[in-house]
Amino acid sequence: MRAHIWLSLLVLLSRAALAAPPPAVDPAMLDLADRSRCLTCHDIDETVRGPAWRDVAKRYRGKPEVEEALVNKVHEGGGGAWGNDYMSANKRVGLDNIRVLVRWILSLP
Numbered sequence: 001m002r003a004h005i006w007l008s009l010l011v012l013l014s015r016a017a018l019a020a021p022p023p024a025v026d027p028a029m030l031d032l033a034d035r036s037r038c039l040t041c042h043d044i045d046e047t048v049r050g051p052a053w054r055d056v057a058k059r060y061r062g063k064p065e066v067e068e069a070l071v072n073k074v075h076e077g078g079g080g081a082w083g084n085d086y087m088s089a090n091k092r093v094g095l096d097n098i099r100v101l102v103r104w105i106l107s108l109p
């Protein structure tokens with residue numbers, strides 16, 4: 001009888017673990033991305049005009065040397081890496097904020 005109760009509890013707990021949502025996205029970073037107008041073309045999980053940011057993180061995982069080039073590309077604008085579309089320049093966001101955003105994007109699980 002006891003064992004049965006424990007077993008049910010275990011099943012319930014593992015179900016809860018399986019249903020856990022994906023890792024939360026830092027709301028402060030999402031806010032910065034929103035204020036920087038990145039979200040008009042990007043989403044964390046879905047490709048919009050620009051690639052999904054989790055795909056960007058996946059492509060460059062383990063290649064920290066790309067960070068500076070990506071910062072410059074977001075700043076100046078550019079294309080050729082994901083498709084036929086072109087990212088317009090984001091100079092008003094400023095290099096410091098862009099660097100913070102790119103580091104965060106690259107760290108997305």
Ligand code: HEC
Nearest residue numbers: 036038041049050079080081082083085086087088090101
């Ligand atoms: C006008 C639409 C638009 C806006 C606004 C925009 N992007 Fe993009 N972004 C794109 C497109 C399109 C690409 C794909 C370019 C390519 O294929 O090389 C891209 C690519 C990227 C990449 C990957 C670049 C590579 O070479 O792999 C990063 C990182 C990125 N964007 C970050 C940002 C950030 C951060 C902002 C806000 C400061 C931003 N983007 C704003 C359209 C946009």
